[in-house]
Amino acid sequence: MKPVLVVGGGIAGIQASLDLADRGIRVHLVEKSPSIGGVMAQLDKTFPTMDCSICILAPKMIECFRHPNITIHTQSELVSLEGTVGDFSVKVLQHPRSVDAQKCTGCGLCSERCPVKRPSVFQACLGQRKAIYLAFPQAVPLIATIDRDACLWFTQGICRTCETVCSANAVEYEQKENTIELNVSSIILATGFEQYNPKDIGEYGYGHYRNVLTALEFERLVCASGPTGGVLTRPSDGKVAHNIAFIQCVGSRTQTTGYPYCSASCCMYATKEAVLIKEHEPSSHVTIHYMDLRIFGKGFQEFVDRAQSNWGVRYVRGRPGEITEDPASKDLTIHYEDTEVGKVEKNTVELVILCTAAVPNSDNNKLGGILGVKLDEYGFFSTKDPISSPVETSRQGIYVCGSCHGPRDIPESVAEASATAAKAAEDEARLEVKG
Amino acid sequence: MKVAFYPGCTVQADQIGYEASVRNTMPKLGVELIDVEGASCCGYPPFSSVNEAAWYYSSARNMALAERMGLPILILCNGCHLSFTETKHFLANNPIIKAKIDEKLSIEGLTYVGDVELIHVFDLFHNKLGEEKIKQAVTKPLTGFKFGAHPGCHAIRPNKLIRPDDSENPIKLDELIQWLGAETMDYPGKIDCCGSSLAPASGKTVMEIAGDKLRMVKALGLDGLVTTCPFCFKVYDNRQRAIQSTVGASVEFPVFYYTQLLGLAMEVKPDFLGLDLNQSPVDSVLARIGGS
Numbered sequence: 001m002k003p004v005l006v007v008g009g010g011i012a013g014i015q016a017s018l019d020l021a022d023r024g025i026r027v028h029l030v031e032k033s034p035s036i037g038g039v040m041a042q043l044d045k046t047f048p049t050m051d052c053s054i055c056i057l058a059p060k061m062i063e064c065f066r067h068p069n070i071t072i073h074t075q076s077e078l079v080s081l082e083g084t085v086g087d088f089s090v091k092v093l094q095h096p097r098s099v100d101a102q103k104c105t106g107c108g109l110c111s112e113r114c115p116v117k118r119p120s121v122f123q124a125c126l127g128q129r130k131a132i133y134l135a136f137p138q139a140v141p142l143i144a145t146i147d148r149d150a151c152l153w154f155t156q157g158i159c160r161t162c163e164t165v166c167s168a169n170a171v172e173y174e175q176k177e178n179t180i181e182l183n184v185s186s187i188i189l190a191t192g193f194e195q196y197n198p199k200d201i202g203e204y205g206y207g208h209y210r211n212v213l214t215a216l217e218f219e220r221l222v223c224a225s226g227p228t229g230g231v232l233t234r235p236s237d238g239k240v241a242h243n244i245a246f247i248q249c250v251g252s253r254t255q256t257t258g259y260p261y262c263s264a265s266c267c268m269y270a271t272k273e274a275v276l277i278k279e280h281e282p283s284s285h286v287t288i289h290y291m292d293l294r295i296f297g298k299g300f301q302e303f304v305d306r307a308q309s310n311w312g313v314r315y316v317r318g319r320p321g322e323i324t325e326d327p328a329s330k331d332l333t334i335h336y337e338d339t340e341v342g343k344v345e346k347n348t349v350e351l352v353i354l355c356t357a358a359v360p361n362s363d364n365n366k367l368g369g370i371l372g373v374k375l376d377e378y379g380f381f382s383t384k385d386p387i388s389s390p391v392e393t394s395r396q397g398i399y400v401c402g403s404c405h406g407p408r409d410i411p412e413s414v415a416e417a418s419a420t421a422a423k424a425a426e427d428e429a430r431l432e433v434k435g
Numbered sequence: 436m437k438v439a440f441y442p443g444c445t446v447q448a449d450q451i452g453y454e455a456s457v458r459n460t461m462p463k464l465g466v467e468l469i470d471v472e473g474a475s476c477c478g479y480p481p482f483s484s485v486n487e488a489a490w491y492y493s494s495a496r497n498m499a500l501a502e503r504m505g506l507p508i509l510i511l512c513n514g515c516h517l518s519f520t521e522t523k524h525f526l527a528n529n530p531i532i533k534a535k536i537d538e539k540l541s542i543e544g545l546t547y548v549g550d551v552e553l554i555h556v557f558d559l560f561h562n563k564l565g566e567e568k569i570k571q572a573v574t575k576p577l578t579g580f581k582f583g584a585h586p587g588c589h590a591i592r593p594n595k596l597i598r599p600d601d602s603e604n605p606i607k608l609d610e611l612i613q614w615l616g617a618e619t620m621d622y623p624g625k626i627d628c629c630g631s632s633l634a635p636a637s638g639k640t641v642m643e644i645a646g647d648k649l650r651m652v653k654a655l656g657l658d659g660l661v662t663t664c665p666f667c668f669k670v671y672d673n674r675q676r677a678i679q680s681t682v683g684a685s686v687e688f689p690v691f692y693y694t695q696l697l698g699l700a701m702e703v704k705p706d707f708l709g710l711d712l713n714q715s716p717v718d719s720v721l722a723r724i725g726g727s
Contacts, residue, residue: 202603324623327655333623 002185002431003028003071004424005090007078007367010038011410012402012417013190014060019421021069025428028182029064030073030092032363033121035139036061038192042122042216044223044230046410047272048303054138054225061140072141077363079179081187081371085397086431088184096175098146099132103170106142108134110162110171118150120227124217126235127227132162132171137225144170185431186397186424189381190417191367193403196251196258196357204250204354209325210236211332211351215246215269218353222276232280234351236330241284241351244277245334246270247320248290251357252407259357259378264407266355267294271307273353278311287314287347289336297411316340316347323352358407373398381405391419399423436563438554439501440468443512443665444476450665452709456694457511459707464564464572471500471508477515478522481632488535494522495536499547507552509559513589513664516555520596523549556663556693557590557599557607569614573700576616577724580659582696583652584608584619585671587664588628602626611693612661615700624651629667642681645670649678649686659689659720661696668692672715690715699724 004020006013009031017027029036040046041061043053064070075095082089114130122129122136131150134142144162152159153173163171195216198206206212211234213221224230234241248266251258267290274286293315295304307313320336326348334347360379368375373393376382381400384392391399401416402408408416446454461468478493498519501508510516526533527549540547560569586605594602605626609619630644649671652660662668670678672690679686690713698708705711705721 202601205604208604325621327620327622 001025001428002086002183004186004188004428005030005078005088005182005184006188006190008038008190008192008402008404009033009036009064009072009074010190010192010402010413011040011057011060012192012404012413013038013188014057014064015414015417016188016190016401016421016424017064017070018060018067019418020424021067023421023425025069025425027070028073028092028184029070030076030078032075032077033135034074034097034143034145035135035141036064036072036074037136037138037140039216040410041136041138042124043219044226045272045276047268048297048299050272050275058138058140061138065140073180074141075145078367078370085427086185086434088187088397090182090184090187092180092182094178094180096148096177097143098148098151098171098173098175099144100170100172101141101143103168104143105168105170106134106139106144107168108144109165109167110144113161113165115159115161116150116152118147122220123227124214124220126217126220146171146173186399186427187371188417188420188424189367189371189373189393189398189400189404190402190413190420191361191363191404193358193407194361196359198250198354198356200257201250203322204247204320204352205323205325205332206354209323209330209332209352210234211241211325211330212323213351213353215266215273215353215355218273222273222280230280232277232351239350240281242281243285243349244274244351244353245287245289245332245347245349246274246353246355247334248288248355249319249357250354251359253291259359261357261378261407262294263355263358264294265358265409268297268300268303268409270353270355271295271304271313274313275307275311278313282311285314285349287316287349289316289318289320289334289347291317291319297409358403361404364404371395371398376405391416391423397427436465437467437469437506438509438559439471439504439506441471441474441477441497441501441508441510441515443510443515445514445665445669446511450668452712453511453665453668453692453694455707455709456692456698459703460694460698460701463701463703464568466509466559466564468509469504469506471497471504473500477510477512477518479514480518480521481635488532490518491522491525491532492536492539494519495526495547496540496543496545498523498549498551498553499540499545502548502551503545507554509554509556511556511663511665513555513587514666516553516599517589517596519553520598523551523553524596555590555599557586557611560611560693561599561607566610566614569611569697572697573615574702575700575724577696577700578616580617580720580723581657582612582617582619582659582661582691583622583655583657584612584625585629585648585660585662585664585667586626587662587667588626590664591626608661608663608693612696615696617658617696620655620657622652622655622657624648629664629670631666631670639681641670642674642678645674646678646682646684646686649675649688650682650684653686653688659691659717661691661693663693672713675715687716689713689717689720691717691720
């Protein structure tokens with residue numbers, strides 16, 4: 001039996017890999033960052049159950065790592081593809097980690113001693129990491145990696161502190177890029193999404209007003225493993241914010257700046273984050289400025305109802321027109337029309353969270369070209385037929401799951417991942433019959 | 436640098452202080468102002484509700500005059516600048532209307548090609564002259580002052596047409612003021628409308644809108660409000676007493692044209708900058724700058 005290639009190590013890629021591996025099919029899981037986990041690893045809680053996100057994800061990540069049928073290739077990308085379903089030849093480029101994966105114990109002493117600081121992508125750039133670092137505490141594989149653009153040895157030819165302090169002798173500056181060739185029967189794409197950068201929507205002042213954050217940044221701020229240890233200190237003055245507002249559909253559902261589609265999960269995650277604020281401090285004021293509440297999933301309506309009645313989260317219908325900042329206090333005033341009463345109002349708060357659109361991964365174009373699969377008008381992977389073949393791409397033997405073919409929440413991504421695993425297993429079975 | 440100079444009706448009819456400050460500062464910065472002979476009204480966009488073609492004709496006529504001079508045209512008023520920009524954009528995409536306008540222009544022997552460069556005051560100072568040149572011209576920096584910039588709607592909107600500055604976070608006027616040695620503050624409502632376009636419909640609304648801004652900048656303890664648009668200035672400076680009686684609060688606050696501050700920093704005498712025509716209380720600022 002030939003292995004299956006899974007591209008992308010977020011929750012969808014992990015689920016697809018595990019499903020296949022449990023059926024006895026070997027899997028190569030290719031991930032471009034130093035750890036699998038994806039965006040779900042950055043989230044504090046999940047909706048609508050308010051379960052700890054990493055507590056659900058980490059066991060699956062570990063299972064991936066320990067499963068005899070799964071080989072994880074981190075810091076790797078797909079560079080070429082030939083062949084047809086049942087007999088794909090792919091080349092995978094592995095970028096050097098500069099650390100020996102067999103020797104590193106993940107103790108973190110190297111990062112502690114490293115003198116170079118860089119914004120941490122995992123902490124949504126609200127916190128810092130070192131030039132040699134572990135992606136996050138639960139990273140899989142738990143192996144340090146060197147950011148060669150930041151490391152003093154690679155940029156200036158000095159330092160080598162990490163090599164000195166590493167008792168496992170794991171640091172290997174001389175590691176080189178490596179290309180491996182794989183022969184696989186089918187390919188599952190699970191490359192996920194990116195966050196829309198709301199800088200383009202000038203009226204909300206993101207990047208200009210320090211107390212305007214995106215929802216993913218807030219997710220790190222409210223998380224116990226985040227840069228503030230879960231204390232809601234706002235960026236401008238470190239004051240704990242008790243009056244917070246969310247703005248929905250930032251860059252989504254718009255005909256002007258952004259994308260016309262709905263980002264699918266924002267109404268629910270905003271509600272989740274609002275409840276988190278209330279759980280932290282029940283006397284806090286939380287407002288969600290929304291256009292429509294799109295809460296159609298299982299248990300979603302009940303969750304929003306509870307947020308309103310039990311926690312006192314205020315929902316205001318109307319797309320805010322502008323945010324202004326008080327020059328002294330740095331408090332923010334949202335100008336909006338409450339369309340339920342037809343009145344123009346103001347809401348002054350300490351922190352504003354923008355629920356930004358989920359947008360196509362910027363690598364999709366390149367990857368789509370390599371794989372010969374079609375993208376839709378926005379740059380998401382397109383599927384053969386939205387009704388009868390919702391996880392099949394334009395090329396036979398290549399499947400998609402999760403938010404790389406449109407915004408999705410976690411439950412839907414997981415369900416689709418299992419669907420692609422079933423499709424890939426079907427290809428295997430067909431191959432067996434043919435002999 | 437030679438430019439065709441188009442002050443516009445409002446400036447020539449009742450904002451002569453602005454014109455004076457421009458005529459007495461720009462030549463010192465190497466900008467030669469050549470008046471557009473036979474210039475008329477820019478067309479004034481609200482006029483389009485009566486006769487759209489007449490608006491395009493008026494705008495195109497002035498641009499044709501500048502084209503005949505072979506010079507870029509410097510426009511002092513935000514409204515005129517937008518009027519020309521809109522006409523230029525419209526005629527470039529509507530050959531049938533353009534043919535009609537061409538026909539009317541030919542009566543005077545004018546032709547409108549549509550390649551004239553339109554220079555806004557921000558463009559001139561910020562892009563063409565630049566930081567170094569302005570800083571060099573400053574002999575008496577306005578150190579210790581903190582002003583609020585009011586770019587005005589038409590300088591920044593609509594963002595679908597090319598405007599001199601960003602529609603949501605305009606910074607050019609702030610930087611121009613900073614180059615004179617003063618500070619600026621990014622105050623809330625900086626990009627709000629002055630209200631003047633509403634004057635024919637509801638004078639009271641204009642006063643309320645303008646009053647909001649004046650009270651805001653006053654409360655923030657700024658030293659003055661600075662603009663380059665004659666319409667905005669007319670409201671903020673000339674109408675302070677009317678605003679006061681409408682909103683029932685004191686809104687007395689110094690308001691300047693940018694070129695007046697520029698002149699002061701270049702040690703041009705206040706009389707030559709039309710400062711005696713400012714109706715807002717600018718005397719305290721002048722006294723602090725001194726040398727008058």
